[in-house]
Amino acid sequence: MAMKYLDKYPRSTAKRLWVLKPLWSTIKLFSKTAVRRPVTIQYPYEKEWLPDNYRGRPGLRFDMCVGCGVCERACPTQCIKMIEVPDDNGNMVMRPQVFLGRCAFCGYCAEFCPTNAMTVTPEYELAELYKKNLFWGPRRLHFEDTTPEMEVHYEVTLQSDIDAGNPEKRVRPFEVDNPVVDEGKCIGCKKCERVCPTGAVTMIEKGVNEKGKPKLVPVFSHDKCICCEQCVIGCPKDCIHIEEVL
Amino acid sequence: MALNDWINYADYSDLQNFAYYPYETHNIVYEIGYNLYQFLGGLVAWLIDVIFPGNGLSTWLMSGPVVNLFAVIIVALLIFLIIFTGVLVSLWQERKTLGRFMDRRGTQIGLKGFLQCVADGFKTFMKENTVPKKVDHMAYMWTLSLVIGTSVLVACMLPLSDRFFIVNYDSGFLIVMAIYALAPLFILVSGWAQNNKYSLIGGMRAAQSMISYEIPMLITVCAVAILAGTFNIGGVVAAQHESTWFIIPLFLGFLVFFTCSCAEAERTPFDLAESESELVEGWQTEYAGMKWGLIMLGDYLRGFASCAMISLLFLGGWNIAPFVPDNINAILPEAVQLLKGWFVFFLMIWVRAALPRVRIDQILNLGWKVLTPLAIVNLGIAVVLKMGGFF
Numbered sequence: 001m002a003m004k005y006l007d008k009y010p011r012s013t014a015k016r017l018w019v020l021k022p023l024w025s026t027i028k029l030f031s032k033t034a035v036r037r038p039v040t041i042q043y044p045y046e047k048e049w050l051p052d053n054y055r056g057r058p059g060l061r062f063d064m065c066v067g068c069g070v071c072e073r074a075c076p077t078q079c080i081k082m083i084e085v086p087d088d089n090g091n092m093v094m095r096p097q098v099f100l101g102r103c104a105f106c107g108y109c110a111e112f113c114p115t116n117a118m119t120v121t122p123e124y125e126l127a128e129l130y131k132k133n134l135f136w137g138p139r140r141l142h143f144e145d146t147t148p149e150m151e152v153h154y155e156v157t158l159q160s161d162i163d164a165g166n167p168e169k170r171v172r173p174f175e176v177d178n179p180v181v182d183e184g185k186c187i188g189c190k191k192c193e194r195v196c197p198t199g200a201v202t203m204i205e206k207g208v209n210e211k212g213k214p215k216l217v218p219v220f221s222h223d224k225c226i227c228c229e230q231c232v233i234g235c236p237k238d239c240i241h242i243e244e245v246l
Numbered sequence: 247m248a249l250n251d252w253i254n255y256a257d258y259s260d261l262q263n264f265a266y267y268p269y270e271t272h273n274i275v276y277e278i279g280y281n282l283y284q285f286l287g288g289l290v291a292w293l294i295d296v297i298f299p300g301n302g303l304s305t306w307l308m309s310g311p312v313v314n315l316f317a318v319i320i321v322a323l324l325i326f327l328i329i330f331t332g333v334l335v336s337l338w339q340e341r342k343t344l345g346r347f348m349d350r351r352g353t354q355i356g357l358k359g360f361l362q363c364v365a366d367g368f369k370t371f372m373k374e375n376t377v378p379k380k381v382d383h384m385a386y387m388w389t390l391s392l393v394i395g396t397s398v399l400v401a402c403m404l405p406l407s408d409r410f411f412i413v414n415y416d417s418g419f420l421i422v423m424a425i426y427a428l429a430p431l432f433i434l435v436s437g438w439a440q441n442n443k444y445s446l447i448g449g450m451r452a453a454q455s456m457i458s459y460e461i462p463m464l465i466t467v468c469a470v471a472i473l474a475g476t477f478n479i480g481g482v483v484a485a486q487h488e489s490t491w492f493i494i495p496l497f498l499g500f501l502v503f504f505t506c507s508c509a510e511a512e513r514t515p516f517d518l519a520e521s522e523s524e525l526v527e528g529w530q531t532e533y534a535g536m537k538w539g540l541i542m543l544g545d546y547l548r549g550f551a552s553c554a555m556i557s558l559l560f561l562g563g564w565n566i567a568p569f570v571p572d573n574i575n576a577i578l579p580e581a582v583q584l585l586k587g588w589f590v591f592f593l594m595i596w597v598r599a600a601l602p603r604v605r606i607d608q609i610l611n612l613g614w615k616v617l618t619p620l621a622i623v624n625l626g627i628a629v630v631l632k633m634g635g636f637f
Contacts, residue, residue: 019600026596
């Protein structure tokens, strides 16, 4: 047994001086840290520098929001819920409410927001005494010093662009997609016109139905449409779908 | 000069002939203590005299022997307080320096972390003073107080300068080493008395490591004494001031003494007795609350004493350097000695930061097969240098 151990680890003078190596490496580190500050940050007293687009809690610019509900559907933790609140004129509008107890600070709501009303903010100290206080309403989500850097843009390079020899990034490319209506199935109920947050849907008379009466079908204004899919969700007959353009 | 000589009423008149009574040379601590008692005791005596004019108590309080007695009590308190503060500073130094060795900040509690030791002391005071039911109570408490007591004694017996000492005795280092060597016995008895397997193992480890490291340490002290021609602490320092620091001829001895004093003070590469990753807290397992706090303090007092001894033996003690003139050396020799002690303590912290704990067979191998021969070689060097007439 002893022979095996000695064969495996033969005694050498160099190995007997093994104490010198850790002594050298520690004194090297000490001489560095004696001059410069240690990497530790005294958190409550001093804070780390944050970039402008730091993804802290979501912030909302109330007036820019159109209440389209894209953030609600994009949220991976489903912490956003659209609630009805009065705006400055007293009209009831739909605005997102965020449950920060579940929010993962991923920033997808800000990334997918078509109007850039949802932003990220550098706030991250959000502890509350009660769980109910973690439900942040649309007015509370407002962040005073919102800068353009806090907007998150959805940038993507499309495969179709690469195929066409134009490998440049596009910002929000899916907002140019079009809703298309299947006129044969449409019953002209005007639901899409009611739910459209930007007023991009107008109902016009076109043709007649089986009973020979004039029929209303939606027409989409591509300038106003932000491709929020509210009409697709709202349609009772499932006759609207989104058609990819790019 | 014996204790009786200066408390004794009969010999009092003879002894007063000394200029620096009760010491033979100038002792700044005694001077401070004497003046402090002249003020405080004089105030008390005066107040009593104001209330009861012409009473005997005031006269007795300010009579020569009584002034002396109280002055000496103040001296003992002062020396302990100063050494205690030095140990607290070395505790703080250990925390901060270890932090920098690991690229962190170390403690931050008050005064750049100095008040951490106050907080620790307060915490251990507040703890419940539990004693296990089945310990041998007498041995348990007595060994504890003796371990702490010997540590305090060793730390306080080392002078800070030629005017800052308790007793100036010719067998200086021998007595210090003798008291130093008492602790392993108490630790062994304590480990046995606690009726706990961890304590017993820790106690036995402490005893064997300390016994095996006493010997090279003593041989190194002998080598220094041969070079200096005396065991007197002041004499060793004076000899170094005349020739050179003994670290230069006896570098081997310095290494041996440094390693051995790390082991003696149970510091990290050799802290087998209190190896918290294997034995719970070693021989200190059953000591709760302030008992443990005092043991920690005793450990650091021993470390502080080791550093002070290295400074006195090898680094020229309270003289700044051999070539510095005497009038500069005489400005603040106590501070020089303390700073040198803290520098050696820094080396100990460095070793602690760098090296892991050694195995039980490695520590014995190192002690008996490496350090003892090296100490004897060092002794031979000292003898050759002395016989060759270099010192």
